[in-house]
Amino acid sequence: MLPPYAETLGLYADPEDAENCRLIMPFEDGVLGRPGFLHGGAISGLMEMAAIVALRHALADDGGGRIKPINVTVDFMRGGRDKLTYSRGIVTRLGNRVANVEATAWQDDPAKPIAAARMNYLVVRS
Amino acid sequence: MTTPPAFVFDPERFLKNGAGGHGRHLGLAYHAHGPNWLEMALPYDTRLIGDPDSGVIASGPILSMMDMAASMSVWLKLDNFRPHATLDLRVDYLRPATPGQTVFGRGECYRITRSIAFVRGQAHDGDPGDPLAHVAGTFMAPEGYF
Numbered sequence: 001m002l003p004p005y006a007e008t009l010g011l012y013a014d015p016e017d018a019e020n021c022r023l024i025m026p027f028e029d030g031v032l033g034r035p036g037f038l039h040g041g042a043i044s045g046l047m048e049m050a051a052i053v054a055l056r057h058a059l060a061d062d063g064g065g066r067i068k069p070i071n072v073t074v075d076f077m078r079g080g081r082d083k084l085t086y087s088r089g090i091v092t093r094l095g096n097r098v099a100n101v102e103a104t105a106w107q108d109d110p111a112k113p114i115a116a117a118r119m120n121y122l123v124v125r126s
Numbered sequence: 127m128t129t130p131p132a133f134v135f136d137p138e139r140f141l142k143n144g145a146g147g148h149g150r151h152l153g154l155a156y157h158a159h160g161p162n163w164l165e166m167a168l169p170y171d172t173r174l175i176g177d178p179d180s181g182v183i184a185s186g187p188i189l190s191m192m193d194m195a196a197s198m199s200v201w202l203k204l205d206n207f208r209p210h211a212t213l214d215l216r217v218d219y220l221r222p223a224t225p226g227q228t229v230f231g232r233g234e235c236y237r238i239t240r241s242i243a244f245v246r247g248q249a250h251d252g253d254p255g256d257p258l259a260h261v262a263g264t265f266m267a268p269e270g271y272f
Contacts, residue, residue, distance in 0.1 A: 004175040005184035008151070032147030039148035040212045041190020048186050052176075069185045073216040 006049045009042055013053075014086065021057060023050045025085045038080030040115070046087045047103040047117040048072060054089030055101055055121060062094060063125065070098075070120040078114045083107050085114070099123050135201040137164050149194060152187050162203035163234040166195045170226050181225035185259075188229060188249055189217050192261045196233030196245035200265055203235040203243075208267045210243065215263035223258050227251040233261070238271050 002011060006023075009031060014022040025031060025046045033039030052067065059065050089103040099121045104113040141149070141156035152174065157165040168174075168183075168191050176184025193212055201207050223229050233247040247261035248254070 003178055003184065004173050005186060008173045009186070029147055030151030039190065039193075040215070041152075041186065041193050042148050044189045044193070044215070045184065045186025048184070048189075068222070069219045071216065071218045072185065072189065073214065074189070074212075075214045076212045079211070 002049065002053075005045065009045050009049070011046060011049055017088075019057075021050075021054050022086055022088045023053065025087070027080075027082045027084070036082060038085065038114075040074070040076055043076070043080055043085065043105050043115045044072070044074045044117065046085060047074070047089070047105050047115065048119065050087035051089035051101040051103045051117065051119050054091050054103075055094070055099055058091040058094050058099075059123065065123050065125040067099065068122040068124070070122055072117055072119045074115060074117045076115050078112070080105070080114050081107060086110070095123070096125065097123055133206055135198075135205070135207055137198050137202065140198070141166070145194070148190060152190060154191055154194065157230060159198075159202060162199055162236070163232055164195045164198045164202060165230055165232040166191050168229040168231065170228060180222070182222040183225075183229070185217065185219055188223070188231065188259055189215065191229070191231040192217060192233060192247050192249060192259070193263075194233075195231050196235070196247050196261065196263055197265060199233040199235040199245060200238065200243040203238060204271055208271050209269070210265045210267040210271075213242070213264040213266045215261065218260040219258070220260060221258050224251050229258070231259075240270050240272065241267055243267070243271065
């Protein structure tokens with residue numbers, strides 16, 4: 001279940017992803033930055049949501065809990081064009097109190113990301 | 127012979143309707159500016175909620191606001207417009223934004239080199255002395271700032 005902000009960005013889970021961890025963002029007016037290109041904030045929002053989805057899955061398999069963002073570092077590599085944008089998060093470490101998550105966003109080729117993010121989350125175990 | 131007036135970047139005019147697109151969609155608005163800084167406002171909106179249990183807005187809209195405020199602070203310091211792109215942006219989320227409160231974000235450009243501009247910023251929800259986020263980032267002008 002995605003939060004209202006994800007709906008505001010138009011995000012949905014990729015039905016072709018078996019693990020249900022890949023998100024898609026359609027190119028709409030609401031995510032537009034300079035004419036013809038995605039807004040960097042919308043790409044970042046997509047990656048943060050993908051990171052949270054991945055972390056929720058990992059945490060649910062591990063007993064559950066709540067997550068709070070500590071920080072995010074985003075690298076922008078290419079402009080996002082008028083097409084679908086994909087993102088998936090990868091939990092690189094799920095500790096007792098802190099989780100390290102990476103996410104990338106791409107359009108045509110996952111090997112050629114348009115942006116990448118590293119995020120740290122505080123984990124409150126239930 | 128008179129030279130044409132130099133271009134003056136007017137952020138208030140630029141941000142009418144939140145600059146359109148994503149900014150308007152989030153409800154971002156102009157708030158204030160100075161010679162090298164710009165402050166924007168993000169009114170509370172249930173569409174921005176990231177944590178339905180608490181009603182706290184997601185971190186993404188704050189990052190969007192800081193990216194825009196920082197970007198425009200470069201043009202203010204430059205006193206000119208040059209196309210540029212965000213190279214990287216780091217946001218430290220010091221505490222959650224209070225549900226119901228407008229979030230204000232200030233971006234400040236403190237250094238511009240030929241092709242890179244360095245920015246920093248803060249966001250708060252009413253008390254600048256109790257910030258909720260700190261930001262550091264860089265922008266790049268492919269054709270140079272000067």
